[in-house]
Amino acid sequence: MNSTTVAAYEDIREGVRGLCSQFDAAYWRGIDARKAFPEEFVEAMTQAGWLAAMIPEEYGGSGLGLAEASVILEEVNRAGGNSGTVHGQMYNMFTLLRHGSDAQKQRYLPEIAAGRLRLQSMGVTEPTTGTDTTKIKTTAVRDGDSYIVNGQKVWISRIQHSDLMILLARTTPLEQVKRKSEGMSIFIVDLQQAIGNGLSVQPIANMVNHETNELFFDNLKIPAANLIGEEGKGFRYILDGLNAERTLIAAECIGDGRWFIEKARNYASEREVFGRPIGQNQGVQFPIAKAHINVEAADLMRWRACEEYDSGRNAGASANMAKYLAAEASWEAANVCLQTHGGFGFANEYDVERKFRETRLYQVAPISTNLILSYVAEHLLELPRSF
């Protein structure tokens, strides 16, 4: 993807920036201090059509691809906001678009595009299995026209501000499948119906003001019509969606990285100690320059991933590498930015400590750095499998 193609997204950048300019640093700082949810921001993003970017036009969306979606989330973080409050719908959308039935698309997409339904949650992680996803213990057992779900999930985000969740559960016990990746299925769960009727939600207080929860399933009944795709193939669908998710996370990190670099550059140019701007010292300059180089390099891999995904090629390698590079680069930029600010970096009003916490998450979620290294080592380089 050359620089002219990238320039083609300028109108999208402008649009998102315009919207974000109404939600300034003070807004996000206030939300963080009150541990609140940025409802007005999410509503504005919805109303302006940004969260329906990938929904095909015939369902009321804009029919855009991963590249555009990535630009939208990047700009939110670039503007000092936190796209963790809205990105779930982007991640999930590809799963519904690529694997949902016509009836499911007909039922949900127009409602999501119109902003009447939110598809912000995805339930995969479990307390006792962690990254080893194929060992999940949540089960969905077919019972006539329904599935009965039992089990537990953890770190399931935006549940209290979403209407729908995509849930991964085992439909065939692990002992009965040939390969451990088989026998899992994904479902659309109507949260309003489910909560209080077999699903209970326990919020988790956390470091990044992420609305995230523990979920307990006790004989939750979901209509069989809510199964996405074929029974037993859910893990494959989820993995396919993860390439999109990783690319989007990469873009968010690049947005963060650019925010940190700009913040560090400005502060280093203005703050005077020993009678001159601190940025005049190469000891201060060089780490900022290095972080900038790494953010820009990560951006190239992100565009490669977007291009591969949007043209229907396998984006596995580049999506994972982009996520790795971008999460490392944004964290480096965050650290440099904090260091450049000295003591003031710790003061809430500079926003650096908040963004520092927020970008740190992406080394762990939605996939930890180690697991990407493991993927690259074992799947791309074909080193011996460690698990």
Add this chain to the structure above:
Amino acid sequence: MKILVAVKRVLDYNVKARVKADKSGVDLSNVKMSMNPFDEIAVEEALRISEAGKADEVVAVSLGVSQAQETLRTAMAMGADRGILVESDAELQPLAVAKLLKHVIEKEQPDLVLLGKQAIDDDSNQTGQMLAALMDWPQATFASKVEVGEGKAQVTREIDGGLETIEVTLPAVITTDLRLNEPRYAKLPNIMKAKKKPLDVIPVADTGVDVTPRLEVLEVNEPQARSAGIKVSSVDELVDKLKNEAKVI
């Protein structure tokens, strides 16, 4: 009713202007350009009039380089129905712009022309007034409120020392001031629709309008850097300094 809105592509208001080394002008290479903020207000006002059911078409017009098509797309993403670019690579001064707008108006026959009161690059504040004179139309400049009625418009103007409300018969030229409205941000579906809206490009040569500059720029300089202020110890000292040193009171 048809409304014509003029939009200019200018150096983005967030960008620090840098003067070219040869002092011939401001360096515009590789810097962000966007729609003149006063023109955004004009587009917004045209859209509000149209959304109130008082106009059925809003046409955005720009005059200048080919990239001004992006500015027109921005206007269309906000909601304008179509765009017209009179393309010229040469510098266009206010009189040339007014003459070209006249050319477009004669073809389009709008009932109302909205322009920003000035462009933030050269701050001329002349085009609207010149256009009204060339058309021999009423003008209402520095508008902070516009109320369109049957065949006329009531316009509140920001003038020195207060507000003035006048009535103009249509067709008329109105130039917009800062407080008229707050322009909307384009929504994604409208950005996508704007890509498909009609945009006519007319080469300046086809208009037959003489756009030769009448003013010559001799030199452009950066404003002088502000020097540090001082602290005074009393009001008397302040008044004394303002009177005798700064000579401003």
